[in-house]
Amino acid sequence: MSTIETPDLSKAPAANGDASTAKPLLELRDLQVFYGAIQALKGIDVTVREGEIVTLLGANGAGKTTTLRTISGLLTPRAGEIRYGGERIDGVPAHHVVSLGIGQSPEGRRVFPMMTVTDNLLMGAYRFKKVPQSDLDRVFELFPRLKERRSQLAGTLSGGEQQMLAIGRAMMGRPRLLLLDEPSMGLAPLIVAQIFSIIKEINAGGTTVLLVEQNAAQALKLSDRAYVLETGSVLVSGTGEQLLADPRVREAYLGEGAGG
């Protein structure tokens, strides 16, 4: 496991100001995205600094997935900008965004069902000419389960295994920024805990993480900072601790015993 192990230490970077002084890796400025005439994002501002875990929280339809899909180039914003390492990347097509070092585990995992686990992982490294065995080994180390199942078709894996594969596949692209869209969706609590601890491990290894979650309690414990989205706008933002204590967040996302 990682060196960052205990709950209080995991929030250390934000608390002692390490991450808050770090350079912003990703900046969304007044980002507006439309589906036809419907505005899905009404001008949101989000900053992710190098080394952080930042979570986007919100109900269905709040715009979380839209935000991730816009960052990864699947959607084009109508207004606003996305800066990654200081450079504008809005409007860059998806297959170029990945080579900038932005990896994604999409909503619903989206593994290639008729490919083996190993081939799925190799797809994650598609942007490289050669894939060193050490990259595969690193992912198999994170997810020993995938190693056991490496020649199995991905479509035959359980939901949890598919989620591990989706994250492992994204890691094969050696991302600087990892986008995770609802990795806990539909999974048993034990598996969710496992996945979240692996996310922490990945982050400790130097990868910045932008996480989209509905599982507010667990996600906030893990995150340095978080943003709560509501119908396309940022409702409130702050450190994981601040939001865990925020009455609006408690009422809307923790009151119903959401996962926690």
Next chain:
Amino acid sequence: MNLNEFWDYLIPGISLGALYAVIAIGYTLVYGVLQLINFAHSEVFMVGAFAALLVFTKIEPSNPSGLMSVGLVALGFAVSGLAGAGTAFALEKVAYKPLRVRNAPRLAFLISAIGASFFLTHIAGKLFGRDPKPIPDLFVNKKVFEIFGARVSVLQLIMVGAAIVMMIGLDLLVNRTKMGMGIRAVAQDAETAGLMGVDINKVISRTFVIGGLLGGCAGFLFGLNSQVTYTMGFFPGITAFAAAVLGGIGNIRGAMIGGMVLGIVESFSAWQFGDEWRYVSAFAVLILVLMFRPTGILGERLGRTA
């Protein structure tokens, strides 16, 4: 039932089926990545045949044999394959890509496909004349050997041999190379393939080129077997499309199997019921199989590209 006659009809059935299989791959590949039936693929086939016809009427080979024949046949494959690939490439850029960029509804693609098919058919008729013409002899089409009294000709050997080489080559390309992995990824989940860095447009373009290459070569072989004319794409095209559906549309190995099945069924029904029953029986088999296996022989819900 006469056993000699059985072989007499099986051999042409196999060589015809091999051609259907090669053409069917073009339909199934494009369907795999775009979920689009490229109805103009039959004209890619026709263009391949015309390319060979034009080159060989210009060269006018006189009684070629031996090494000369081998060279001419190789030239025929090169010319028709290139013409087919080029036509398919242009077809995608002109008839489909503009629709894709504008998110056109499915029906628009279908209409565009049919329009492109008619356009190519009749422009070929206009440019090259409407009378069927034979490709000049490239080799002496003699009997090579006999199976139970049935003759196997040089042409039949070339047809089957070339089809086998093309099918094995394609299977290796799709299942063993990085390019093939990109094609399979796009077929299974195009958007996610894009997230992995696959340039979807490039993959689509390549599948058209690969399908066109195979279709053009098949046109050349078909032209050698009969004659070249501007409407020659229609029946082989529609049969190969049926073969692709029979095997499970989107599934490459399925297309190969479907092609062989339809070729053999056609030939046997011509033998048993008379030549006019050819297409009737082939399509009856198609409908029967689909009644019991709507996804085709190898088709599965998830499995697009085997």
